[in-house]
Amino acid sequence: MNTKFDTIIIGGGASGLISAIVATRKGEKTLLIEKMPQLGMKLRITGKGRCNITNTLPLKEFILHCGSEPRFLYPAFNLFFNKELIKFLEDLGLKTQVERGNRVFPQSERALDVFLALVSPLEASSLCKIIKNTSVTRILKEENKVCGVEVIDKNISKKQKYFADKIILAAGGESYPQTGSNGGGVKLAQDLGHTIIKTYPSLVGFKLDNYNPSQESNDFEIKNVSLSVTTLTRKKIFQDFGDVVFRNDGIDGPIVLKASRNVTTLLHKDDPLNVVVDFKPKVEKKQLEEEILQTFSLRGKENIEDVLRAFIPKELIPLLENNTNVDIHKQASLLFARERKEILSFLKQLTFQTTSTFGFDRAISTQGGVSLKEINPKTLQSKIVKGLYFAGEVMDLDADTGGFNLQIAFSTGYLAGLTNE
Ligand SMILES: Cc1cc2nc3c(=O)[nH]c(=O)nc-3n(C[C@H](O)[C@H](O)[C@H](O)COP(=O)(O)OP(=O)(O)OC[C@H]3O[C@@H](n4cnc5c(N)ncnc54)[C@H](O)[C@@H]3O)c2cc1C
DSSP states (O other): OOOBOSEEEEOOSHHHHHHHHHHHHTTOOEEEEOSSSSSOTTGGGGGGGTOOOEEOOOHHHHGGGSOSOGGGGHHHHHHSOHHHHHHHHHHTTOOEEEEGGGEEEETTOOHHHHHHHHHHHHHHOTTEEEEOSEEEEEEEEETTEEEEEEEEETTTTEEEEEEOSEEEEOOOOSSSGGGTOSSHHHHHHHHTTOOEEEEEEESOOEEOSSOOOOSTTSSEEEEEEEEEEEOTTOOEEEEEEEEEEEETTEEESHHHHHHHHHHHHHHTSSSOEEEEEESOTTSOHHHHHHHHHHHHHHTTTSBHHHHHTTTSOTTHHHHHHHHSOOOTTSBGGGOOHHHHHHHHHHHHHEEEEESEESOGGGOSEEEEEEOGGGBOTTTOBBSSSBTEEEOGGGBSOOOOTTTHHHHHHHHHHHHHHHOOO
């Protein structure tokens, strides 16, 4: 078999697939190597199976959602941004639609269709060879220039070498390792002398320490709450409004994921953090206290449990019962002042401690990765090894939820596929 190619791409995820399309369109003989038995395992499950492809925010606002080094992304975004991505996919037969929050989804609402749109031109191209179930174990270099890769073909447990002067490392981060991205890509770069910024799970829920869920209260969503994360000395690190999901081992949901981007590095230090939920963010504490007093005295003959329904959805009542000392089964007129204060505190500042997230197994993205200082943003070529290019989450890039992460993968994949120095 001829083992010499123009370009080798390591990883058949979002960024690798688009790099491969661009390279083959340029007429390059391209090898796409994927370690899983199937390409695009993560892409197929994105957006809860619907794939939030990108976001239609203008560049200036979009970039604010893209981590601490947004300037790094300008060349990739200037070349291939949200409009270009939507057009690119529509040319491949995928129709898209814009939903709440400027988020773009396939009209079919199937992530699989995004994957199929990207893979079909590759399967049809005589210039592209795809090998699956094959893991790149080493990037080969001669002097200071890449020349190929060493792989293990898992089908036959055999080592093999493939050669090219251009290699795109598109092997992803560490989140959802069951989809194939388990940090191996970062290791390949490290072996070539690249600095790795310590990685942390990001866009991920928190485990809660002093939390007593109940059978009934597992996995339920509460909308329009305020969530704050503070240090134990009450210094506020994060605060926002939105929806949270209580699970049997902790809390997640859109604003918790957002919070995690701001606090994940702190969480992995020694001190715990406070997670504070305000179920009534629009009502002042004093006013709520009066409302509780009035309602309980007006409805004194009913059970506390029933009266509580005036303040919170029924799913929250077992959580209140399990995390306070309120006897919810007695008559409302028998509510002690102490219990009333506990209800107020539950509604306005339910506080848990957290020392860890749900980890990479349940994280949507990875913070950290190959240091951006060692990558030329205009070409995405390594400043350390000639011919080595980077695309996607393997780099120290991560963003908010809302389609930002996939746009980063697609834009950097496009740029890395296009450039030759
Ligand atoms: C559950 C979930 C839902 C998400 N939903 C969204 C969403 O709706 N919108 C959004 O913008 N972002 C979403 N994301 C984030 C988004 O999926 C990623 O940011 C994006 O997939 C990163 O693309 P990538 O190409 O860098 O990496 P990946 O898509 O992770 O692809 C990397 C590929 O490289 C392969 N690989 C790794 N090591 C090797 C090796 N040594 N040899 C060969 N192959 C290798 C892996 O198997 C993998 O297929 C979601 C993430 C998760 C986990």
